[in-house]
Amino acid sequence: MKKDFPVYDICTLSEFKQDDILISRFAPYLDTHKNLYLPHKHNFYHLVLFTEGSGSHAIDFHTFKVNPFQIYFMIPGQVHSWAFKGSVDGYVINFSVSFFQSLLLKPDYLDQFPFFSGLAEQGVIEVPAELHDYFTNLFEQIIAENETPQRMAIDMVKALMLQVFITTGRLCLDNQPQHVTPYNYTLLRNFQKLIEQNFTHLKLPKNYAELLYITPNHLNALCNDVMGMPAGEMIRNRIALEAKRLLVNMSLTIAEIADKLNFADNSYFTKFFKKQAGLTPEEFRKKALNNI
Template identity: 55%
Template sequence: MKKNIPVYDIKYFSAYKNNGILVSRFGTYAQQHTHLHTAHRHSFYHLVFFTKGQGKHQIDFDTFNVSPNLIYFMVPGQVHSWNFTSEPDGYIINFSASYFSSLLLQPDYLSKFSFFSGNAQQQVLHLDEKASSKAIDIFEAILKEGENQQLWNDDLVKTLLLTLFIQIDRTADAAKHLPKNNYNDTILRNFQQLIEQNYAKLKLPKQYAALLYITPNHLNALCNEFLGISAGKLIRNRIILEAKRLLVNLDLRVAEVAFKLNFEDQSYFVKFFKKYEGLTPDKFRKQYISDPYGTK
């Protein structure tokens, strides 16, 4: 029987230089932690930039091809795995949720970047040669700082990381995902944050609209115009994602998953899941365990 998906904390890994961050060349990291090729979760932020290698990687049950000049980002709690068909290399950075707290006054600063949205489709990016070259320079500078004992070293690493995030966000053209209008941008970001905090309790757009002090019609119009998805579907997608994350934990019965997501009973949860996924929770669980990458 396949084991439940483990959750790894930043303390599990050898420190790069200071507590709360690990930086490494990816080839070395992948060889040292071969068990991480199978599905697992992180309690920290995680990013990888590939300079070589082929295969597949999966974030929250969405599968992507591995190729040079690809970079992906992950937020705490996401389910992830790799399956390489040729030897990979590149760079990996893991950092704790509190790593930037001493430098940034805004606790939600990282959520401004589209690739830290928690939406897998926004978290995987192919960089052109110019952007890749800039990213490599920053990764190398961060690795070099790992050997440096000079004053302000850790703050410089944090600054280099933020520089990388800003450059990647510009390259990714975040305007495709969120509007440039500050008011609309704020409304949609707040909506997404509220979903993250309340998806198990609040399941209707009108409940979120009330918290945002706008009408349900206005909220739905903003979502359709700028995100290409209705407000209701955005909420449902988050509920289904969490259901999948829970279902791959074999210690939990379907009834317990339904309870954790505040469904009235198991039958209602099963109908809900099947309506939007096309298969029952039990079928999904068995299918994922036998063929996580959907190759059969």
């Protein structure tokens, strides 16, 4: 029997449905949707702040240890699963891609935050002790607005969520190397966005350097300086990640996945994937689906 990772939308989680957003304390949310322990995808943004609990959380095939006052940000399309130890609690907010569009004039406003880059390691944030009460208060206000709505409640929820994003964004920027200028940081984020938009057909650093109006050497130096890897590796990592996401979809053959990612043939795709993941596509698929 073929098994695919399920893809959930906010409407699927109907017990908590409210237009383009779902807000809940985490324990009852997870108790109602026990299937969310298994690997799955969302077509919405997913935000979780843990206040108690332990275990692990796998995002896009990277595993993270769960700790209290750890905040997770996920974008649509990422694969994740939980493996908790004992009871857990906190807050969860799911919101659609269009949720903020009626409030913000910049449609790509959320893209400026590193935790919404789609890189699993950038989406897991440890909240420092001095901000525990601040974050708890913000989420309690969001819960209150959702449970006892007043006039313009949804706008208040959006304003409170932006406080969460901006405060967390400042934490991320504080952890950036001091020598990284705002210009270079913006340049790197633009490179990451271009990869996301073009990785299936633009596979060389020089292609992206042209779009950014800089030289390939400048782009490589920037990526090595900030990310610790060359530009080409960032592109290859994104292609490999998409390959992994497609490989857990049993309705696609290996050849079809190679074609979707614009590889010349199946053998070239297999060599590329094995070099990036350490397994052939067939081996990775078997191992991943055995965990469903």
